[in-house]
Amino acid sequence: MAYFLQLVFAGAAQGCIYALIGLGFSIIFKASQVINFAQGELLLVGTYVVASAVLNWHLPFLLALPLGLLVTIVIGLLFERLVLRRMIGRPPFTILMITIGLDIILRTLVIVGWGSRTIPAATPFAVTSGFNVAGVHLGSSDLWTIGVTIVLCAALYYFFRHTRYGLAMRATALDQEAALAMGIDVRNVYALAWGLAAAITTLGGVLLAIDSLAIDPNFGNAALVAFPAIILGGLDSVSGAVIGGVIIGLTSVLTAGYESRLPAVVGTGLHEVTPYLIMILILMIRPYGLFGSRKVERI
Amino acid sequence: MIATREPGPSRLRQELPREAEPPRLLGSLARWLWLGVGVLALLLFFSLASDDWFTIVNYCLIAAIATLALNLLSGYTGQISLGLAFFMGLGGYTAALLGGNPPAGPLDPWGLGLPVFIWLPAAGLVAALVGALIGPSALRLRGFYLGIVTLALVFIGNYLFRNLTFITGGPQGRNFPVPAFGGFSLDQQNSILGIALTSGQQYFLLILVVLLLSALFVYNLSRSRVGRAMRAVRDHEVGAAIMGVNLFEVKMGAFVLSSFLAGVAGALYVSYARYVIPDYWSLSLSIQFVAAIIIGGIADVWGSILGAAFVFALPQVIDYFSLLPPSTGGGGLSSGDLNALLYGLLIIVFLLFEPGGVIGLVRRLRPGGPRPQKLGTGASAGAAVKEGSESIEVVDLQQRLPGPGEERGSGGTGAS
Numbered sequence: 001m002a003y004f005l006q007l008v009f010a011g012a013a014q015g016c017i018y019a020l021i022g023l024g025f026s027i028i029f030k031a032s033q034v035i036n037f038a039q040g041e042l043l044l045v046g047t048y049v050v051a052s053a054v055l056n057w058h059l060p061f062l063l064a065l066p067l068g069l070l071v072t073i074v075i076g077l078l079f080e081r082l083v084l085r086r087m088i089g090r091p092p093f094t095i096l097m098i099t100i101g102l103d104i105i106l107r108t109l110v111i112v113g114w115g116s117r118t119i120p121a122a123t124p125f126a127v128t129s130g131f132n133v134a135g136v137h138l139g140s141s142d143l144w145t146i147g148v149t150i151v152l153c154a155a156l157y158y159f160f161r162h163t164r165y166g167l168a169m170r171a172t173a174l175d176q177e178a179a180l181a182m183g184i185d186v187r188n189v190y191a192l193a194w195g196l197a198a199a200i201t202t203l204g205g206v207l208l209a210i211d212s213l214a215i216d217p218n219f220g221n222a223a224l225v226a227f228p229a230i231i232l233g234g235l236d237s238v239s240g241a242v243i244g245g246v247i248i249g250l251t252s253v254l255t256a257g258y259e260s261r262l263p264a265v266v267g268t269g270l271h272e273v274t275p276y277l278i279m280i281l282i283l284m285i286r287p288y289g290l291f292g293s294r295k296v297e298r299i
Numbered sequence: 300m301i302a303t304r305e306p307g308p309s310r311l312r313q314e315l316p317r318e319a320e321p322p323r324l325l326g327s328l329a330r331w332l333w334l335g336v337g338v339l340a341l342l343l344f345f346s347l348a349s350d351d352w353f354t355i356v357n358y359c360l361i362a363a364i365a366t367l368a369l370n371l372l373s374g375y376t377g378q379i380s381l382g383l384a385f386f387m388g389l390g391g392y393t394a395a396l397l398g399g400n401p402p403a404g405p406l407d408p409w410g411l412g413l414p415v416f417i418w419l420p421a422a423g424l425v426a427a428l429v430g431a432l433i434g435p436s437a438l439r440l441r442g443f444y445l446g447i448v449t450l451a452l453v454f455i456g457n458y459l460f461r462n463l464t465f466i467t468g469g470p471q472g473r474n475f476p477v478p479a480f481g482g483f484s485l486d487q488q489n490s491i492l493g494i495a496l497t498s499g500q501q502y503f504l505l506i507l508v509v510l511l512l513s514a515l516f517v518y519n520l521s522r523s524r525v526g527r528a529m530r531a532v533r534d535h536e537v538g539a540a541i542m543g544v545n546l547f548e549v550k551m552g553a554f555v556l557s558s559f560l561a562g563v564a565g566a567l568y569v570s571y572a573r574y575v576i577p578d579y580w581s582l583s584l585s586i587q588f589v590a591a592i593i594i595g596g597i598a599d600v601w602g603s604i605l606g607a608a609f610v611f612a613l614p615q616v617i618d619y620f621s622l623l624p625p626s627t628g629g630g631g632l633s634s635g636d637l638n639a640l641l642y643g644l645l646i647i648v649f650l651l652f653e654p655g656g657v658i659g660l661v662r663r664l665r666p667g668g669p670r671p672q673k674l675g676t677g678a679s680a681g682a683a684v685k686e687g688s689e690s691i692e693v694v695d696l697q698q699r700l701p702g703p704g705e706e707r708g709s710g711g712t713g714a715s
Contacts, residue, residue, distance in 0.1 A: 035443045086651055092442040093379050094650055097593055100586055101646030108639040112632050224454075224582070227447050235443065267462030276451035283448060284436055 002135035007257040008250065013142035013211070015249020016149035020204030021226035022233070022241035023156070024197035029235050030173040031193035033092070034084065037099040039201050040223030041106035046072040046202030047121065047209045047219060048114055054122035061124040065206060069199045075106070076198030077191055084194075085187070103220075111217050118216040121209035145207045152200065153242055160238070165192055173236070225252070228279035234292020243291070248275045341507075345500065353499030355615040360506045361567045363607035364513050366591045367600065368560035371517055373589070374598035375526065376553035377533025379442065381585045382449030383561050385456035388580035389429055390422035390562025391475070391569035396466050397421055398476030398570070408468045415478035419509075419566055426562025427555045434554045438547070441536070453582050460577035472576035475569040478505060502571055509567065510604075513560055518600045520556075529553055530598070587611070590642045593649055596656030605657050609645075614638040 046068040053064035130139040160166040171179040172189045229248040233240025256271035398418035399410025477486040485501045531539035595606020617634035
């Protein structure tokens with residue numbers, strides 16, 4: 001039982017990370033109907049900058065983190081301003097491909113700049129820190145991850161419900177033309193969405209790096225695991241991304257924990273594909289995700 | 300939204316005759332000339348090139364087959380797929396299972412030792428069959444959703460490939476069969492019609508034949524009724540359905556045929572490489588093919604070949620001339636990195652400024668050539684409207700089929 005609870009705790013923490021990365025996806029998708037394939041590499045660049053700042057430049061972690069966030073926000077804003085804004089009105093295929101282009105560039109720049117070897121991640125905690133409750137070890141990094149996610153979700157909720165810019169973003173997502181007619185600067189909304197998404201995703205990446213202790217140029221693939229999370233919740237549902245993230249994190253960690261007890265036929269690495277299997281299953285039943293809105297095709 | 304369009308009737312008169320009559324394969328003198336030049340160039344290459352060049356070119360031609368496969372699905376039919384690596388892997392392991400040597404020890408992966416003319420088509424057929432099984436559920440989804448599900452296929456495939464040790468050899472990988480016809484094996488020097496041919500030259504011939512057949516098939520398909528239906532589905536699904544195109548049939552057809560070609564390409568690749576590990580069939584392989592179709596040219600046979608050459612042959616050529624130090628893992632620019640940077644940048648540049656790719660650029664610059672085929676004709680309008688592309692496409696439909704006596708622009712076009 002303690003083992004199960006331990007796994008649930010770890011799964012919830014990992015789920016929070018997927019939720020953060022997923023939030024990045026769905027904020028951009030909701031604002032501009034674009035799936036940003038480069039999200040994982042934004043996260044990669046951010047974690048590398050934070051790691052370098054702490055290990056090479058000896059900055060304190062709390063200074064390195066904003067630096068990493070700043071770098072990815074700038075990249076996100078530049079890409080939105082210089083590239084995506086010219087792509088408005090193009091088919092989704094084209095836009096997806098263009099974010100793949102950015103993905104390739106960022107990833108290669110990381111390999112050229114830092115090398116393809118594994119480097120230690122920046123962490124403000126000792127690995128063993130935390131405390132035990134009823135035989136379950138609550139690591140401080142996991143506790144922080146869960147805490148940060150909850151606070152951030154509450155802040156986002158407030159932002160989208162009660163602030164001027166949050167309302168502008170929701171209005172734009174609902175009906176772009178009407179938002180324009182009401183005097184909302186839709187371009188600012190796009191920029192805001194990209195900045196916000198880049199920051200939240202990078203935060204998720206830094207937390208994930210703390211959890212996994214080391215990073216390499218494949219670290220950005222973590223964002224690919226967040227895909228099932230957002231699909232599960234529905235691409236255009238922000239709260240769905242959080243719920244989807246937690247479901248994916250729990251199933252992935254639980255499968256990993258019990259994998260050795262499954263029959264040998266299952267083989268190794270099942271936990272890496274369970275998120276995708278669940279996603280496919282959900283899509284077969286509800287093609288628009290659990291909380292997504294069904295799109296009506298108009299001619 | 301509508302005002303940005305040029306007047307309809309003039310466009311109609313310019314474009315319809317050319318599109319209504321599919322170009323003939325070898326109709327004009329110019330095309331015969333190009334064929335002659337091509338054959339001559341191939342002959343020159345074949346007799347003069349060194350073994351290293353055959354290695355580079357052979358891999359590139361195999362990649363061209365897979366690029367054609369992706370172009371058929373994504374370029375012509377507009378269905379986003381990141382699952383190409385999965386179908387190539389399926390083809391590769393089918394080839395290994397059917398053509399590989401029978402196991403010597405209990406830990407060796409299985410092999411039936413069948414000849415190439417069985418395992419090569421079988422590789423395509425198995426991939427196509429799996430495509431046909433997955434297709435009905437995957438193709439219910441559209442746009443990004445389909446892209447993400449096909450991405451999931453790559454990961455699920457990787458899991459299967461790593462665990463089906465008796466076929467794939469597990470994470471350590473396995474050997475693959477050499478194409479052989481009876482006692483005639485492609486890994487050693489043979490003489491055909493009295494000419495001694497190296498292994499590279501024989502592979503070149505085999506791969507070239509397969510590539511030519513695939514290219515001819517895709518080209519002819521694209522000029523047919525099916526090809527027009529595919530493009531209609533790409534440009535506007537609802538519009539195509541209204542015009543009587545069976546969406547499911549067209550999408551399934553493209554998916555299955557694309558899987559077939561990918562399977563064949565995968566089998567050729569592994570049989571030329573002789574050894575492969577499951578991690579080779581990764582997402583980045585799929586993405587390289589995506590880069591190839593965009594840089595070369597969406598929905599174009601020559602574009603596929605050019606794109607494959609750019610993405611898959613350029614790093615080897617740079618290595619061949621030792622222009623850059625090899626990758627050491629410690630940072631710095633290696634040829635693979637330079638190439639990746641280049642093609643990442645080119646994807647963005649081409650999609651922004653020339654959606655027809657290199658081949659579109661060539662066609663546009665050539666005087667009197669056909670107009671380039673653009674992905675998403677709504678691009679020029681650039682209207683900042685949510686469902687912009689859709690509404691513009693519909694305007695297009697109405698322009699091409701104006702009702703008798705109907706004033707242009709007076710129809711109910713305010714769709715979105």
